[in-house]
Amino acid sequence: MFVRFIAAVAVLLAMAPARAEAQACCAAPSLVAPARLRRDERWAAGLESRARVVYGDFAADGAFSSTSSGDVETEQDPFVAARVLERAQVALVVPFVQTRRTVPGLTGWGGGLGDVRASLHLELTQAGARRWVPGLALLLGVSAPTGTAPDEARDPLAADATGTGAYEGTAGLELDQRFERVFVVVAASVAQRAPRVAAGVRETFAPELAAVVSGGAVFEGDRVVGAFVSGSRAGAARDGATGATIPGSERGLATLGLVAELPFADGWRARATASLDGPVSGLGRNQGASAGLAVSALRAWR
Numbered sequence: 001m002f003v004r005f006i007a008a009v010a011v012l013l014a015m016a017p018a019r020a021e022a023q024a025c026c027a028a029p030s031l032v033a034p035a036r037l038r039r040d041e042r043w044a045a046g047l048e049s050r051a052r053v054v055y056g057d058f059a060a061d062g063a064f065s066s067t068s069s070g071d072v073e074t075e076q077d078p079f080v081a082a083r084v085l086e087r088a089q090v091a092l093v094v095p096f097v098q099t100r101r102t103v104p105g106l107t108g109w110g111g112g113l114g115d116v117r118a119s120l121h122l123e124l125t126q127a128g129a130r131r132w133v134p135g136l137a138l139l140l141g142v143s144a145p146t147g148t149a150p151d152e153a154r155d156p157l158a159a160d161a162t163g164t165g166a167y168e169g170t171a172g173l174e175l176d177q178r179f180e181r182v183f184v185v186v187a188a189s190v191a192q193r194a195p196r197v198a199a200g201v202r203e204t205f206a207p208e209l210a211a212v213v214s215g216g217a218v219f220e221g222d223r224v225v226g227a228f229v230s231g232s233r234a235g236a237a238r239d240g241a242t243g244a245t246i247p248g249s250e251r252g253l254a255t256l257g258l259v260a261e262l263p264f265a266d267g268w269r270a271r272a273t274a275s276l277d278g279p280v281s282g283l284g285r286n287q288g289a290s291a292g293l294a295v296s297a298l299r300a301w302r
Helices: 002-015
Strands: 043-058 064-066 072-085 088-093 096-103 106-113 117-125 135-143 168-179 182-193 196-198 201-204 208-219 223-234 251-265 268-277 287-301
Touching: 135 182, 208 251, 251 287
Parallel strands: none
Antiparallel strands: 043 064, 043 072, 043 287, 072 088, 072 096, 088 117, 096 106, 117 135, 135 168, 168 182, 182 208, 196 201, 208 223, 223 251, 251 268, 268 287
16 A cells, blocks of 8 residues: 555655745644634545555553454545634544444444544744744643543444544644645644543543654645654543553554645645554554554535
8 A cells, every 4th residue: 555655655756847836934844733714724524535444453561463354444534624713713523434344243233423623723923924934733632521431332343433422622733844745743632531431430640742743845736745643542441430550441543644634626735644553562552553654535615
């Protein structure tokens, strides 16, 4: 998958003229948020489709082991975004999740509505207002437990699980800087999941810290090519009744991705993202490692 993606990116680069159409006054593109509006756009709607093939697992101690189970997770995410103020925009994502899980002698299929997510992107300073001062934005988000939690799934392999079962709030900051056609974006956030009862135990969750670093280039016609690396880590959950730590409940994951974005009609742009969770012990905990491909299309209005 990655070889084909890199070949496509190489063709795109070869076709792109050396001159950049956009200047340093413009904000850097967002490679990890397809619902993000550009500065001259008022609102947008679109769809992102994602598929992940699980090829390994991270144990509670961080040890990585490969697997040939062939588990597949797909997701379709309709989204809308709107600019509510000159420097503020909101977005809503309604995911639909489908999963196939297999073990020797048993295969499970399931899916349904996932956890609905809403977000706010508020520019505190604008990139390009001063040549060497980056843009700074406040990131806020919330997800509602509209999906099916793993402990509430009916399938023996929990293939019909589509959500976390708890409300979650996120707050973070994003720095972006544009140097002619080259851009860099750095974002960090903290997420807190609300307590919930699972299997008769009231769980309280540790905050989850996450960071994303992305960068790339913008070519004539607003064609974008870039890459990103992201990582997240959450501490152990606790028994809400006793306060005792639940052993082996830490979570973590690191991901590398490549992105290409191409306008294809007035107001329309398409994006393709290839991603790979790092198959190295210590880079994850209690998570499946997967290779993924996402394709999205967005229609924006000014």
